[in-house]
Amino acid sequence: MSEFADQPGSRQRNLVRKIITGLVITTLALGAALAVVILILLSLLREYAKHDLAKAGAKTLTTGAMVYHLKFDTYPARLDQLVHPPEGGPYAVPGALLDPWGQPYQYDPAGPRNHGKQPDIWTITPKGEVIGNWP
Numbered sequence: 573m574s575e576f577a578d579q580p581g582s583r584q585r586n587l588v589r590k591i592i593t594g595l596v597i598t599t600l601a602l603g604a605a606l607a608v609v610i611l612i613l614l615s616l617l618r619e620y621a622k623h624d625l626a627k628a629g630a631k632t633l634t635t636g637a638m639v640y641h642l643k644f645d646t647y648p649a650r651l652d653q654l655v656h657p658p659e660g661g662p663y664a665v666p667g668a669l670l671d672p673w674g675q676p677y678q679y680d681p682a683g684p685r686n687h688g689k690q691p692d693i694w695t696i697t698p699k700g701e702v703i704g705n706w707p
Contacts, residue, residue: 622672623703629668630693630705633677636663637691647681647691671695671703 636654640663641647648654654664669676673695680692685706694704 623697623701625672626695626697626703627705629671630677630695630703632668633664633679633693634690634705636668637681637693639663649681651677651679651693673698 633651633654637647637651640654640657640661643660644658648657651664651669655662655666655669657663671677675695677693677695683689683691685692685694685704690705692704692706694702694706696702
């Protein structure tokens with residue numbers, strides 16, 4: 573032992589150091605755990621936001637298809653015709669044709685899910701969920 577180990581108060585100082593070190597380590601561990609929880613929550617929120625954005629994107633393309641229909645008395649055969657119509661327009665910007673995951677929206681001008689009242693426009697999430705413009 574060192575010559576200072578037996579001095580009055582040295583055991584108390586060592587105990588205080590151990591307690592403070594333990595508190596610092598515990599605080600760091602709790603902070604790291606909290607950071608992980610926050611990252612998980614942010615990831616979930618981002619996924620929910622992408623779902624909302626996909627739904628909004630399908631509705632925006634539906635509006636473009638409806639305007640196209642008013643102009644040409646038919647729905648476009650393909651969604652890219654909203655960007656490059658035969659004349660006039662455009663009725664959508666190129667980026668609108670992609671869902672939040674970078675995949676092209678799918679399209680059926682006959683609109684069976686909308687009972688033929690408007691074309692069906694949808695996407696499928698990476699987890700296989702279908703998000704479309706029908707009720």
